[in-house]
Structure formats: structure tokens, C-alpha cells
Amino acid sequence: MPDTARxxxxxxxxxxxxxxxxxxxMGRLAAGVRLPPERDLAPELEVSVGTxxxxxxxxxxxxxxxxxxxxxxxxxxxxxxxxxxxxxxxELPGGGGQPSAHLLSADRLEKPDAxxxxxxxxxxxxxxxxRYLDSQVVALEEIWVDGRFAxxxxxxxxxxxxxxxxxxxxxxxxxxxxxxxxQGTVPDWAPEAFTLRPGAPCLRVRRTxxxxxxxxxxxxxxxxxxxxxxxxxxxx
Numbered sequence: 289m290p291d292t293a294r295x296x297x298x299x300x301x302x303x304x305x306x307x308x309x310x311x312x313x314m315g316r317l318a319a320g321v322r323l324p325p326e327r328d329l330a331p332e333l334e335v336s337v338g339t340x341x342x343x344x345x346x347x348x349x350x351x352x353x354x355x356x357x358x359x360x361x362x363x364x365x366x367x368x369x370x371x372x373x374x375x376x377x378x379e380l381p382g383g384g385g386q387p388s389a390h391l392l393s394a395d396r397l398e399k400p401d402a403x404x405x406x407x408x409x410x411x412x413x414x415x416x417x418x419r420y421l422d423s424q425v426v427a428l429e430e431i432w433v434d435g436r437f438a439x440x441x442x443x444x445x446x447x448x449x450x451x452x453x454x455x456x457x458x459x460x461x462x463x464x465x466x467x468x469x470x471q472g473t474v475p476d477w478a479p480e481a482f483t484l485r486p487g488a489p490c491l492r493v494r495r496t497x498x499x500x501x502x503x504x505x506x507x508x509x510x511x512x513x514x515x516x517x518x519x520x521x522x523x524x
Contacts, residue, residue: 301335316461387420407504415450417446425513427510429508470494
């Protein structure tokens with residue numbers, strides 16, 4: 289795809305810089321992470337290497353990237369003032385808590401009609417996980433990822449930070465998300481380890497994730513035990 293856009297759109301290099309800056313602000317690109325080689329990253333983002341280099345230079349000027357000659361491009365910790373977008377997150381009632389997850393199931397399934405907006409592939413990957421803060425079980429999570437990115441799921445990387453797995457295995461970058469919060473009920477697949485029983489009322493968060501091209505690539509549902517966790521947005 290050529291590096292062109294609508295006359296009123298940002299230049300391509302600034303558009304890529306903003307996408308990467310949001311990923312850093314959201315923590316999806318953690319401090320110290322080395323970006324893929326420019327010759328690999330440029331086609332993933334559908335820009336030329338020259339355009340990508342201009343975007344990386346912009347990020348370096350903002351203090352979000354360190355470019356090491358002969359080594360690569362490394363993410364620097366984003367200053368709070370530089371964070372133009374921040375994801376909602378789960379915290380313990382008193383704040384904080386180290387997040388982790390336990391994979392309950394991972395399946396490649398025919399895509400349900402209700403998820404038609406997820407993408408063009410006839411199949412999708414469904415992940416079900418139990419989420420923790422420190423050692424406390426706080427939520428159930430069901431995630432659907434469009435099957436256009438791969439034919440099979442990886443054997444590893446499904447219990448940690450999924451967005452890094454998406455990037456390294458699928459070439460998928462979730463750079464924007466919309467969350468809707470309402471009251472739901474605990475699903476019937478809840479394991480015994482979850483603190484609430486199936487059918488019990490709970491806080492529910494429905495997320496729609498958009499890839500680096502602005503297309504819907506992920507949908508998820510989190511069923512949260514409000515007694516043990518709170519759903520908050522960090523202030524930029």
C-alpha cells in the first residue's frame with residue numbers, strides 16, 4: 289500500500305508515530321522492549337522504510353524511543369505527560385496489584401454470527417482465562433481474535449501479556465480499544481476457582497480492540513468480582 293492518505297489526514301510518518309506512541313502509553317510496548325527490525329516492521333505497518341524511520345525519529349525526539357546504532361530501536365518509559373491515551377485496567381480495591389492470568393481453554397472455532405464485525409475470516413480464536421491481581425482471583429475473561437492473522441494458536445504466550453504475543457506471533461498490534469461497562473452475570477463456564485457462581489450478578493466490561501489499520505481484530509468480555517477488584521482509568 290503506498291504511503292498516501294486523505295488530504296486532511298496526518299502525514300503517514302506522524303500517523304505511525306501516533307500509533308506507536310499510544311502503544312507505549314498503554315504499556316503494550318514496555319520500557320526496554322526492542323522493536324522489530326525496520327525492514328520487518330515497515331511492511332507490517334504498510335509504510336516504506338523511509339517513512340518508518342521518520343516516525344521513529346519523531347518518537348526519539350519525544351523521548352519515547354532510544355535508537356542505538358547497530359543494535360536497534362528500544363522503547364523508553366513514557367512520561368505521564370506524553371500519554372495521550374490510556375487503557376482502563378483492573379486494580380485491587382486499595383489500588384495496584386500485580387496482574388497475571390491462567391489459561392482455561394484455547395480453541396479455534398467457526399466464528400459465531402454475533403461476531404460478524406470481528407473480521408473477514410470464517411474462523412476465530414477463543415481464549416478463556418482466569419485473571420488475578422497478586423494471588424487474588426478477580427475476573428473471568430473471554431477473548432475472541434479474528435482468524436485472519438494465523439491458522440493456529442501458539443503453544444506459549446497465552447497466559448501473559450497477550451498483546452505482546454499478538455505482535456510477535458500474529459503481526460497484530462492492538463492500538464486502540466473501546467470499552468463498555470454494564471452489569472452482567474457470571475457465565476456457566478466459570479470454574480470453581482472463581483469467586484462468584486454462574487448466574488450471579490457482576491460487573492461486565494465489553495472491549496472492542498482495533499488493529500494498526502483501524503479494523504476490529506479482537507473482542508473480549510471480562511466478568512469482574514467487584515468485591516475484590518475495581519475497574520479504573522489511570523490519569524494521564
